[in-house]
Amino acid sequence: MNRDMGQRLEMLLEEVQRPARYTGGEVNAIKKEWRPGRTAFCFAFPDTYEVAMSHLGMKIIYEAVNAREDMLCERVMMPWADMADGLKAAGIPLYSLESRRALSEFDAVGFTLQYEMSYTNILAMLDLGGIALRGGQRGERAPFVIAGGPCAANPEPLAEVVDAFLMGDGETATVQMLEVIGAGRREGLRRERILLRLAGIPGIYVPSLYESVWHEDGTLAAFTPKVEEAPARVVKRVETDLDAACFPAAMPLPYTEAVHDRIVLEIMRGCTRGCRFCQAGMLYRPVRERSPGKLLEQAQALFEATGYEEISLSSLSTGDYSQLLPLIRGLNERFEGRRVSLSLPSLRVDGPLQEVLADSGRVKKSGLTLAPEAGTQRLRDVINKGVTEEDLLRAVREAFEAGWNSVKLYFMIGLPTETDEDVLGVAALARKVVDCYYALPREKRARGLKVVVSASTFVPKPFTPFQWAAQDRLEEIRRKQGLLRNALNIRGVTFNWHDPETSFLEACFARGGRELSPVLLRAYELGCRLDGWSEHFNFQAWLQAFSDAGVDPAFIAHRAREKDERFPWDFVDIGVTRGYLWLENERALRGQTTPDCREGCGHCGLRRFEGVCPE
C-alpha cells in the first residue's frame, strides 16, 4: 500500500464501525519480510473478524505455514458492509492485516469453507482484493485461489471460482500445496502446468481438470477427469498422530472481542457415535486423541503468550475423550491459581457427566448444553442419537442439584420420517426438564431457571446416511415451527428458531453440483453478501439468481434421491464408503440404531486407511 492509499485508509478507519478489526498489529501476529524465494500465502476467512478470530483452524495453518523459512502466512477476513463499500469508494484493495498488501499480490489465497452461507463473501473478497472471480479468467500473475474445510467435501458449487481444493486435514497438505506453487513460480511454469502439479498431490482436487455431463432430468450422468494427471478419485488427507501435528504455541490476540475469545484446546478429532444427520461425524473419522501431557503443554504455552482468562476444550464429542478426567484435573491444578477458568461445551449427556461437572464446578459455571436433536425416542433412533430421555433427565437433574440453573437444548426440525408427534415431543421434553428443576426443594436449587430450546432446520448433507433425503419445504417447516411455538409456551422456557430460507439455501449448496457456480456469481452480482447475517440476507435476490441461471433450487433441496443416483461429490473419498452410508440410511428408515464403533467395527470403510482405527 503506497503512502497516499495509506492515508485514505486511515481516514476510512475513522468512519467505519469497530475499526480495530481492520488494523492488524495484534499481539502475536507474525509479520515476515516479503522477499524473493518466499512464497506468500494469505489465509482468507470468509466471514467477519470476530468470527474468524474464533476459528482454531486458521491459527493452526497460520503457525504451520509461518514455521517455514521459505513461506509466509498473513490473514484477511470479510469486511463488514461499511468497510467493504468504503474500500471500494476509496479505491483501496482488500488487504492483508499483516503487511497491508492487496490480495492480488499473494502467490496463493486460501479460503476455509466452514458454512455454505459464506460463499458470496468469497466472491466479495476476491473482487475487493483485485482477483478475477472465475478461475478461468485469472492471469499468470494472479494468486492461486485454494480452499479447504468441511464444505470442501462437496466442492462443486465453487468449481468455477476456486482453483484447487484440499480434502481432509490441512496441516501438512496446505504446506505441500504452497511448496508446489512456490517451486512452480520460481521455475517460471505457466499457471496451467502448476495446476497439473497440484492435482498430483494426494487429497487435492483441481476442478478445471474435470468435466460433468448431465441427464435430461438434471441429475448427473458422468463426472470424469479430462487429463491423466487428475485422479478419478480424490482421497482425503488424514493427520494420524495429533500429538505430532502442528498446533500453535501462540495465537494472534484480537483487540476487539472475538465470538470465542479464549484458549481453545483441540482434544480430539473425529467422532465414533455415528449420528446419521451429522456430516462432521463422518468427515472427520477416524477418531484421534491428543494426549493430556501434550494438551497441558499447549495450554501453558498459550496462556503465557496470550494471558487469556478461559480455556475451552474442543472436539465433536468431549464426553468421549478417554482422558477427560485426568485432563480436567491437570488443567485445574495448573491454572486455578492464575484465574483461568475452564469451559466445557456441548457435552453429550451419557458421558461420565457427574464427575466432570463436580470437577469443573470449581471453576467457571457456564450453562449446561445438551443436544437431544429430536423430541421422541423413535426419531432419536432414526437419527441414531443414542441418548435416552432417562439419560437426559438424569443429566439435567444432576446439573440442577449441582447448582446450575440454565440449560440449553438443541433440536432439529424436518428430520426424515418426522411426524407432528415428534415435533410436539420437543415441548414434552422441555416440560420434563422444567419439572426436574421444580422437583428440587426450593433451598437446594439455584434461582432463576432458564431453559432455552433451539430448533434448527434439518439440512441433508453429503457423506451422511441422509444424503439421499428430501428437505422439508419452507411452508412445512414454518407450520412445524408454529406447532412447536404454541406448545412451548411454558414458564421459564425460551424458544429460538430461524427463518427456514437460509437452511433451504444451505441445502442447495450442500448437495448441488457445478451448475451452482453461475447461480453464486449471479447472486453476488445482485448484491448478495454477508448472507449469514440476517440484516444482509436477501432471499428474493437469491431466488432471482437461481431463476436467471436456469437452476431449480427445489430440485436440489426438496427431492429424495434414488439409491443409485450419481452425486456430484461421489469422486471424493472421505473414508466412509457410499455402501455403508446407504446401509445406514436403510437402518434409519427402519428405526434401527447402530452402536458406537468403539463397541464393534461397523465397517464404515475407514479400515482401508492403515492404522487409523483403534483396535
Add this chain to the structure above:
Amino acid sequence: MKMLVVYQKLGLHRFLGHLDLQRAMQRALRRSGLPVCYSQGFNPHLLLSFAAPLSVGIQGEREVMELPLGEPVAEQDFLRRLNAALPEGLKALQARLLGDDAAPAMARLEAAVYTIVPREAAPELLAAVPGFLAQTAIPCLRKTKSGERMDDLRPLVYNLLVKQGALHAVLAISERGTARPDQLLASLAAFAGVAPPRCAITRAALLDGRMAPLEDP
C-alpha cells in the same frame, strides 16, 4: 499499595475502544506475571481502573491507569516487565508507587489537554476562536439517555489557543461536567459558520484540580 501507570495509546491503537483497551491491558498484565489483584466473587476480574476512557479514534500521549499490587514491585521493574508484554503503541511511560490512601486518579481528575489538528487548513475556524471564547454562553447539543438537550459548554472550556494551525484546548472532565473535543469542534464550527472539519485529535495530558499532571500528586 498501588501503582499509577502512565501509558500512551498511539498510532493504530487509537482505534481501540475503551473495552478493547481494558482487555488488552488486563491480558498484558497477566502475561507479565506482575503481582496483580483480583476482585472477590464468582467471576473474579483483575483490578484495574482507568482515569478517563478515551473515545475510539483519539490518540492519548499520557493516559493514566491504576492498579492495586499484591506485593511490592520497584517502579522500574514494573515498567520493564509490563512493557515486555505490551505492543509499542500502548507503551507504558512511567510507573509511580502510591500509598493505599492516595485518592484515586479518577477522583482527582479535573481537566484534559487536547491537540486538535484539522486535516486540511481551516483558517475560518481558527480565526473564529477569540469571538467564540468571548461568548458568555456556548450552546451545545448533548445526547442523553432520555433524548437531546441544550447545554452550556462555556464553563467547561478552560482554555483554547490556536498554535501553528492547530487548536489546543483544556476541557473540563469530571463528575461536575465534561466537554468532549468533538462537541467543542461542532460548537466552534457552528459559530464560525463552517462544517466541522475532519481532525486528528490527541489527548496530550490529564490534569488535576491544580492543573498539574495527574501523575504528580
